[in-house]
Amino acid sequence: ILMFSKLLAESKLNTLRESVDDNENKFSEDDDEYYSKFNEYRSNINELQNNIEVQKKAVSDLSDKKSSIVDNYDNEVNIIKKAIESAYNDISKYGNKSALDIKTKLDETLKSINNFKSELAKCKLTPELDNINKELATNEITKYKIDTLVGLDSITKDNEIKIDELKTNIGTLQFTIDKSTVKAMIDGTVNVKADITEGELLQSGQEILAIIPKDDSQFKVKLYVSNKDISGINIGQKIKYHFDALPYKEYGELDGEITDIATDAIIDQKTGSSYYLVESEVKNEPLFSYKGEMGELKLGMTCEAQVITKQKKILYYVFEKINLKN
Structure with a gap:
């Protein structure tokens, strides 16, 4: 399911x-999340495009203004030329008397020409500003696309991390379930060794059940070997059993073999002594007394x-006992 979700x-x-x-x-429209994401993206794009159209209209208005200013400039120049001609005529006509007034008028006229030249220079810069605005708008759209894709990629990576975490959690839970x-x-019959109730806490190593194999041709025997004797015990060694319920002098003994030795000693909390747990096997064979009575092995003997x-x-x-051998 998680893999399908990731692929989806x-x-x-x-x-x-x-x-x-x-x-x-x-x-x-049923896919609310991604349908809404694209509509939001397209809305932002449309808004940026509208801004571009507004900038274009502003440029167009400035162009019209430029044409109007140029036309006015030409008209003003013609008027000024006529005024200059009139001024020269006045100079000729009136001489030095009107020279000061005419000079003042010429200065004002020249100032007006300079002002028109400044306006004309500003109009020449307008196309360059228009190109800059277009480039800025294009860069803004490109940046928005990149930011959108980066955001989507980040969301994808976050979702992949969450999926991996969920997989790990599922594996941990499954392991816990399996261990519980x-x-x-082996197959066999359950033999209850201790009565327990639901919710009761068990001590580590406490035996509560035993399995009696269906094939009861042999039994396992648990032996408790003291610390001082464990060094001479090895897996595969032959062993002889004397059962308390079947006295050796009357019923004899059975043979077996050591199959497992604990790797660490167990401390008896009451006595403080330590011992090793050794497992061995014994064949489930009957023992006969010298009177001919048959004795059978039973679980728990x-x-x-x-x-x-x-x-x-x-x-x-x-020699060792009398200290004659080194």
Whole structure:
């Protein structure tokens, strides 16, 4: 499901990119999130385009103003020329008497010409400003597109991270669920060793159940070996069992083999002594007393195990006891 959601999200992002490139909303109204995102994007684009149209109109108005100013300039020049001619005529006609008045008029006329020249220079700069405004508007649209795509890419990466986190959480929960179920390694019948109730806390290592195999041709025997004796115990060693319920002198003994040895010692909290837990096997064979009575092994029987850990010649053993051998 998560993989499908991820693929669906990637598909929608690709559709959104196509919609941006084609300037067409390719989502249905049912897809509220992406349908709204594209409409918002197109609305922003339209607003920027409207701003461009306003700038174009302003440029057009300035062009018209420029033409009007140029026409007025020509008319003013003609008027000024006529005024100059009239002034020269006045100078000739009136001489020095009117020279001062005419000079003042000429100065005002020249000032007016300079003002018109300044206005004309401003009109020449208007097309350059128009190009700058167009370039700024284009850059603004490009920047908005890039920001939109970067934002969408960031959202995609965030969603991918969340998907990975959810996958990890699912794996952790599944592992916890699997560990909460205890499964027997063999088929058999459950034998309850301790009465427990729901909600009760169990101590680590506490045995509450045992599995009696369907194939009861052999049993497992748990042996408690003291710390001082464990060094001579090895997997595969032969072992002999004497069962308390079937006395050895009357029923004899059974043979077995060591199958597992604990890697660490267990401390007895009451006595403070340590021991190792050793597992072994014994065949489920009946024992017969010297009277011919048959005794059978049963689950939970206690026994004593004997293991040969070291062999010595009798002569050497005697010498060691009397301190004659180094």
